[in-house]
Amino acid sequence: MVKIGIEDLYSDIILDYAKNNKYKKEIPASQKAEGKNLSCGDEITIFLKVDNGKIVEASYLGHGCIISQASAAMMCEIIEGKTVEEAEKILNEVIKMSQGKEYDNDLIDGLEVFSDISKFPMRIKCFTLSWHTLEEAINNQD
């Protein structure tokens, strides 16, 4: 087993994403959902603008640790422009990855930096918070 260091989890890429405010905003009149990490009280809101089955815009608001913030930002970047169906596929693979199961690498291009999150069991929830909330946001279409 390759030893996973804390440097990989708190890498420059991840720190940059956590500080990047590009996706940290509200999208008015969008599908949204709120998520909460009960173990630390962190909250997040995901906004999706879906047009004809395609996610044309994604964003988030909330506070949380670096892992949860970076994860949210990367998620928004990846799913923007994808169809809802594609986003759901990615979501599935991401959850598998977080559980240390096998997953389809190709589908989650760009998330390699989190590929070893399952080795940090107490942080998995920080990472998956935005993804679970995405699932709800997708279901919240009206």
Place this chain on the structure above:
Amino acid sequence: MVKIGIEDLYSDIILDYAKNNKYKKEIPASQKAEGKNLSCGDEITIFLKVDNGKIVEASYLGHGCIISQASAAMMCEIIEGKTVEEAEKILNEVIKMSQGKEYDNDLIDGLEVFSDISKFPMRIKCFTLSWHTLEEAINNQD
């Protein structure tokens, strides 16, 4: 430490007292008290006929194990004819004996057979039930 065998606890003397029904009766119009051993549900009633500070008659009713029955019978035998004050002194020494503390041997003449009851911790309550109830019966004078 002398080894105390079960033969000493279930000696012929004790078995005889347990089967002896001489003191197993009700005394009408007497001071009485009920006692209960919560750990096994055994119950006993002690009757005292006190005249001018003297216990002229003592008896008991109830069911219980050999230890508790023998103890009650011996108690009645010993306290009959004693003053209430003397009975209380004996009671004190008996309780001390049951706790493995030092006690005055002379005062409890006749109870030697129970001198090692403290070595059988689960049976102490069987032995002391009648004595604790005696205490209440003494206090129940009206």
Place this chain on the structure above:
Amino acid sequence: MLSSNKYEEEFPALKRKINGHRLVYLDNAATTLRPKRVMEAVSEYSLNHHANVHRSTHTLASEATQMYESSRQKLADFINAKKEEIIFTKGTTESINLLAYSLAISNMIQPGEEILITTMEHHSNFVPWQQIGKLFNIKIKYFPVKKGIFEPDDYFNYITSKTKVISITGISNVTGQVIPINLIVEKARKIRNNVIIIVDGAQYIPHFSVDVKSLDIDFLAFSGHKMLGPTGIGVLYGKKEYLEQMSPFLFGGEMIDKVSMEDTTFTILPFKFEAGTPNVDGSVGLAKAVELLQQIGMNNINQHDKMLTKYALEKMKNLDFLEIYGPQDEFQSSIVSFNMKGIHPHDVAHLLNDIAGVAIRSGHHCAQPMMNELGVKATCRVSFYVYNQKDDIDILIYGLKKVWEWLK
């Protein structure tokens, strides 16, 4: 089964001498002896991995959380439940109190509805219902187990459309009678489909393989210390749909979503029902005990119990100075209650211990209503488990004869 010398290695108490005699431990319905591997697992957790669970992110906290949650998974697998349906409690008694209080305060029992219990129950499955019934004004109906033998057909007459909750033991802790839970579930659901069926598994789970899903019961309570695990740990299994509807019972840390001065919202299962720092030590020990039971095999345990019970009943029936209670047929498992004619059970138990090293229980077995049904104040009780062998029963019989000689 393991071979008997393996048991001696695994259970150090079996090597004890009682008054010069080898210990013959026949008080398993009260609590079982403890295997070495269980305490090794507890010590390993305790000394090298212990921390508070679920909250901190440091290494020990992470290890402790994983050990606690994997213990939960092991218990879930053991009875075929979902992980979030396993609530760790301190034992059967707490599990049933949790249920009684929570069903009452969640208003899950409507006016006019009843809770049905029986007179064969252990106090732990009797007094909580009786007292919470009084407190919250809920009607409790008592099925009388006449002469101490449970008759299913009579029982079914007590189930009506008003019966909201049934709570019943899987095995009588006094007579060892095995209650046909599957039959009860089937009949009860015909009378009222959504009746809540609670099984007191304290005696049942250590001896039978149980699948809560196929059995279709709603709640199941059991204790670690009666199945080779430590004291202070037990389980309440509950169907998710019910647990989600129910209000928490104990309030405190670890089970909270948000607390404000106005009110508190509660978090997800199973944590909603696990307020306070949990007994991680106990959970690790219980998981290890379950592992050992699975290794021996629940069906083997069951067969072994049956064989010993049959053998004991045969031998004991030959002693004409004994009065034996219970069905005395193939529906009696691992427990035999009896009295020696005219002799108080305490005297029998004490003498058996000192004369022959045989540990049995005497008393009312926390089942006074059942004692009333049997018409006695107390009984002697022998009960078997995995490490008992036929020669233990031979020694029991030898001891009983000696006691009778002495005291008759």
Place this chain on the structure above:
Amino acid sequence: MLSSNKYEEEFPALKRKINGHRLVYLDNAATTLRPKRVMEAVSEYSLNHHANVHRSTHTLASEATQMYESSRQKLADFINAKKEEIIFTKGTTESINLLAYSLAISNMIQPGEEILITTMEHHSNFVPWQQIGKLFNIKIKYFPVKKGIFEPDDYFNYITSKTKVISITGISNVTGQVIPINLIVEKARKIRNNVIIIVDGAQYIPHFSVDVKSLDIDFLAFSGHKMLGPTGIGVLYGKKEYLEQMSPFLFGGEMIDKVSMEDTTFTILPFKFEAGTPNVDGSVGLAKAVELLQQIGMNNINQHDKMLTKYALEKMKNLDFLEIYGPQDEFQSSIVSFNMKGIHPHDVAHLLNDIAGVAIRSGHHCAQPMMNELGVKATCRVSFYVYNQKDDIDILIYGLKKVWEWLK
């Protein structure tokens, strides 16, 4: 104090390497590390003397009963209580829930009377009162601990002749502020002599020598696992006069006088409050832990805590990237809460662990009302105990600097 190499021998976890670093365990307010002798005592009981307590007469049952009751005696002596005033629970949370439920169902709080708690309480001393208040229609008054600092004089204004119960922590589990309980008892009894005073001792008892009689408090709750003992065991001390008046909370075996279909009468103290098979394993471990604490000396522990807290505060105040909460004076004991400017506490805790082997807690510490008073969502918390030394704090400071360098 023991010398520091003695601690390494006694606490195997201290020898662990975390990511190559020696473990620096500063999460003691969550739970303490476990000494070897505690687990040896538990294993010895468990493997060689275990049986069910109080009922059977055989040798193991007798030994188990004596070990359980002598553990109770040890705990009684530790806080100068009577033996029958010590109720074993699974921890502080259960102790306080028992109290809240029992006071409510015993009708000991009259209409118009109030229960006073504070916003600095751990959820375990907050949510039970809030929820039982709702359930039984009892008024709960909240004293706001403004900015997270408890001011006695403001507090006394909240105590009136209507105040029937006061429940307050001995030490804030967030800021480490030591609450002047003796002063509170004195003032409160002047306002209403028979006010029931409850102290949440979860943080207090591990660090201070307490005499419940001279302190004149009515109830005291604490947990074994925060004072070197096992999980799953704790204590509720209660004045005999009150315990005698109160109804039981949990119902079941071992606490019953007589059960009939009509009603149940309950037995004597302390068993009335200990339904079900008790956690004998835990009680033995806790008694052994208390023995060790007494050997070290509670006053030595207290001095040691003070010294470390002072040292830590001095060093931490020099780090201008930290915001420190709490009084920061001599009334702060063994706990320091802080935040690193602009950085989420989880990140700080995780990095400290991996960079320097330092185990700290991050989160709301089960004290959300207190977080609101401090105006934060969460904090980092370090907390000390007997085995910590100054160099642990030096490593903490080193780690904090590294984390700041990395994340600022």
